[in-house]
Amino acid sequence: MPAAADAIAALKASWPGVTDRATLDHPAVNVPPADLLPVLGALKAAGFDMLTDVAGVDWAVGASPRFTVVYHLLSTAAHEYVRVAADCADVALPELPSAAALWPGADWHEREAFDMYGIRFTGHPDLRRILMWDGYPYFPLRKDFPLAGIETELPDAEVTAETKVGAIAAPMMGGPFVASAGEINLTDAEPRAKDESWTEKRPKPGA
Amino acid sequence: MAVEHVFPDSAAKNAQGEFETEKMSLSMGPSHPSTHGVLRLQLELDGEVVTKADPVIGYLHRGDEKIAENMTYNQFVPYTDRLDYLAPLANNMAYALAVEKLAKLEVPARCQAIRVITAEMARISAHLLGLGAFGIDVGAWTVFLYSFTEREKLYKLFEELTGARFTTSYARIGGVARDVPAGWNQKVVEFCDQFLPILEEILALLTRNKIFTDRTAGVGVISKEDAIAYGLTGPNLRASGVPLDLRKDKPYSGYEKYDFDVAVGRNGDGYDRYLVRGEEMRQSCRIIKQAIAQFPEGKWYAEDAKRIIAPPKDKVLTSMEELIQNFMIVTEGPQMPAGEVYFEAENPKGALGFYIVSKGGGVPWRLKIRAPSFCNLSILPKVCVGAMVSDVVSILGSLDFVMGECDR
Secondary structure: OOOHHHHHHHHHOOOOOOEEEEOOOOOOEOOHEEEHHHHHHHHHHHOOOOEEEEEEEOOOOOOOOOOOEEEEEEOOOOEEEEEEEOOOOOOOEEEEEEEOOOOOHHHHHHHHHHHHHHEEEEOOOOOOOOOOOOOOOOOOOOOOOOOOOOEEEOOOOOHHHHHHEEEEOOOOOOOOOOOOOOOOOHHHHHHOOOOOOOOOOOOOOOO | OOOOOOOOOHHHHHHOOOOOOOOOOEOOOOOOOOOOOEEEEEEEOOOOOEEEEEOOOOOOOOOOOHOOOOOHHHHHHHHHHOOOOOHHHHHHHHHHHHHHHHHHHOOOOHHHHHHHHHHHHHHHHHHHHHHHHHHHHHOOOHHHHHHHHHHHHHHHHHHHOOOOOOOOOOOOOOOOOOOOOHHHHHHHHHHHHHHHHHHHHHHHHHHOOHHHHHHOOOOOOOOOHHHOOOOOEEEHHHHHEEEEEEEEHOOOOHHHHHOOOOOOOOOHHHHOOOOOOHHHHHHHHHHHHHHHHHHOOOEEHHHHHHHHHOOOHHHHOHHHHHHHHHHHHHHHOOEEEEEEEEEEEEEEOEEEEEEEEEEEOOOOOOOEEEEEEHHHHOOHHHHHOOOOOHHHHHHHHOOOOHHHHHHH
């Protein structure tokens, strides 16, 4: 039996809360948050010594559980992956124990999941934003955050006061091919756009 | 007349602790020639020695993962160019392979061979830039001039194949954009033949260069255990003595058919990382030559992929079925099964992973990009402590990262 299947069988024997997770490729398990650290520790001891990825997932607004964190472990000796998924119990204040004590590399991955989804990792040595700036008020990868972004103030108040410019929403607001987020007519904003302001009821301009 | 500044009692005063010393904080970057893009290091210094290093990243964050959730699988291919923009061909391939895993698509042998050739060419081009920039960082300008000349030749070949020098967007889900042009393979072989002696010349500029070895050997040492614990991959991991190479250990795209060696270092310092990259370029040439020698006939896309990649333009304009199919692919995207896949490819910088959560349909529900540069940089707070400020420059050069990929 391959190393990954062995390890998962051992996990399920020790922790009854561990269940199989539907997967298209690597063996995968669902783990209750309380068992997460012991399970990851056991997998590490079983040879899955490299934490390659930690990914937050938002399963849609109103879904329960809404947030899941998915860990991918790689065995550097057996060259097999294992996927471990843990659901955050609380939707409003998602929380999971931090794996940073097991793998120092988890530090940045968890900071990213916190930055993008607002998932708090208890016991993390230094949980702050990593890609967005400190003090940024939103969690951009949540499904209720619009693709175009939300206008916010820049981190440096002095710069904002001087330039009167904040972080503006992207011009993709409303659809991928709309040239401006505002109320500007597409034809005015984008001269190359096809003029379709005339219809059967309105005559073609200049005709 | 020269003025002599003599402070006869300073040493005595220092010994008695009469001089106050305090730590200095230095912000290095985000626009600093050695930070290769927009990395910022918040350093805390005790004289010349770094006591704390806090990397500040995110200056190039474009929200690629958010964008991916809002467009079809096909539309995301050009965005993968902009991850590790020094090896777009390899990124395209890794992304295509991840989605093909989800769609359970097998591409023909010819397509696999084309992808291997282009990915290895991308590796050479990425390592050449890494090497040139590393050389500049530690004061060896000449290497950069040589390596860029070679890189230019590669770019000419990329342009001939893909139509673009830099952002190639060449791979498609289930194939590649077009077959190799007539005579292109021969040009690649000719490139490899003339490149190998030049590579030796380039490496000879550094390998026994006293200044280079002084500035890299023993600098930025990463132990085997640390390298694994921090999730380092690629040349940085192998330089620390871990022989993990996904091309060998989890072969994809037909890498198992080719004979090549995995370069492994021993000390995990900057010098070993340089040596590993040098050797990888030789091995890449070996792979390319083998792939071209046994270049298979056949299609450059999978027959099944017709439900994913847009049909040829002349067919769209003349045939009803292809027109409808084109319309469906453009408006709704290629229909994928629901489920989760995770795929990692051995890119020049390390293992580039894509974790795709699909709920079915033409748009990924979640697409997580596991960026090798992100993981490789996460070790900086550990490896920079105790180094001199000038060593930080050497460490950054030896880690060879790309911020486009780190920040996504």
